[in-house]
Amino acid sequence: MGMEFWLPAIWAAVIGVAVSLYVILDGFDLGIGILFPFTKDESERDQMMNSVAPFWDGNETWLILGGGGLFVAFPAAYAVIMPALYLPVLLMLLALVFRGVAFEFRWIAKPDHRFWDAAFAGGSALAAFSQGLILGGLLDGITVTDGRFSGGPLDWLSPFSILCGCAMVAGYALLGATWLNMRVAGHLEAKARGWAKGLLVAVLVFMVAVSLWTPLLYERIAERWFTLPNLFYLAPVPILTLLCALMVWTGLEKDQPASPFVGTVGMFLLGFAGLAISNFPYLVPPSLTVWDTAGAPESQVFMLIGVVALLPLILAYTAFMYWTFRGRVRAGEGYH
Known part of the structure; x- marks a missing residue:
């Protein structure tokens, strides 16, 4: 196997890492916008925005x-996907x-x-929902x-893509809620x-729905997950997802900031891994592979x-920013 094999595989991994980092890092600040209508208090809305002010554009x-x-x-x-x-x-x-303009x-x-409050909340929700539509349309x-x-x-546009859109909104809102739990006082x-407790239940329901819908609709995905010995090899993915969900719930119950x-984040990464397992090596399901x-x-x-x-410079800069602006944001504090 020469460069023609390994280069596409390496680039698929690079794009996978980039998409994963985007979903996690931009996901929580989109989640802040989705949660914006849940409070009418001016100081709390300021506090929510200030918790992501140093990071959102870099994400x-x-x-x-x-x-x-x-x-x-x-x-x-x-040329096909666009x-x-x-x-x-x-x-x-x-x-x-x-x-971004509203921010x-x-x-x-x-x-x-x-008006800008509505634009911030609406833009965040629409961006998240559109990303779910893109994912659902691709998987369809x-x-x-x-x-x-x-x-x-x-x-x-299909019932499945709409389901994915709603799931993405709920998932980003959960990321935003757990971020606030960790970063505000x-x-x-x-x-x-x-908010996070209710959203965790919603996200689990959506994950179960997508996990059942895809193998029922697509024989290739059912074959990937439910034939032996794949069933045993891949069983850790849903088990670890449930353990991550338990970690979230326990941390919320015990008022833990970071867990x-x-x-x-673990639930998102495992969900992403599940989608990759279901579809690789297809980049344009169900016909075109990465090669x-x-x-x-x-x-x-x-x-x-x-x-x-x-990439190392971007990662180092990102780590530096998060380290520099570590700690909780209190009411009345901010970067504007």
Whole structure:
């Protein structure tokens, strides 16, 4: 096996890491926006936004790496996925832009900022829901003929993709609630624990629904999970997910600051691992694999050199930011 085999596999891993980091890091600050309507208290809303103020724009770096990596390393997949999912991708990008503008303008518009509050909450919820639609549309399968997208503009819209959209909103809200439990002090901390308990139940219901829906609809996924010896090899994934959920609940009950957030991150990563197990090596289910859609090895090597050089710097900067702004945010404190 030469470079033609290993380069696409390496790039699939790079994109997988980038998407995972985006979902975790941008997920909790999108979750803050989704939770915004749950409190009407002005100081608590300020406290929520200040808990993510130093991080939110940097968190979106990973979305750029994931999308750019797909364009460079798998151009054939990019050329199929984008027209197939154009509308939800456009909705997601517009929501992220509008949300970012609202984040900055809300402070400038004080005290008359109700429009920007609504924009921040609505943009966050729409971005999360659109990402779920993209995921559901991809898992549902894309119609491909001769290596090109040959379906309709609304093929992505289905009961399953809507379920995935709702699941993503609930999941990001859980990340946001457990983040607040860890990073804020005072009355809002207690509220966040209450939100997180209800959201944990909702997320578990959505995870069970998706886990049952996919093998029932797609024989290839059922074969991957429920045939021997795969059943024994893959059993740790749902078991560890339940243990992470128990970690979240126990941490909330015992007023522990970090363990609910860590457990939620674990649930997300295990869910992502389950999706990867269900679909690999298909990058465009159910027809195109990572090797079918790989770009020229020269392009992959050229860009991989840049990733190897820059990725440690991005990770170091990210770690430095989170370390510098560690600790809890109290009412009246902030970075604006």
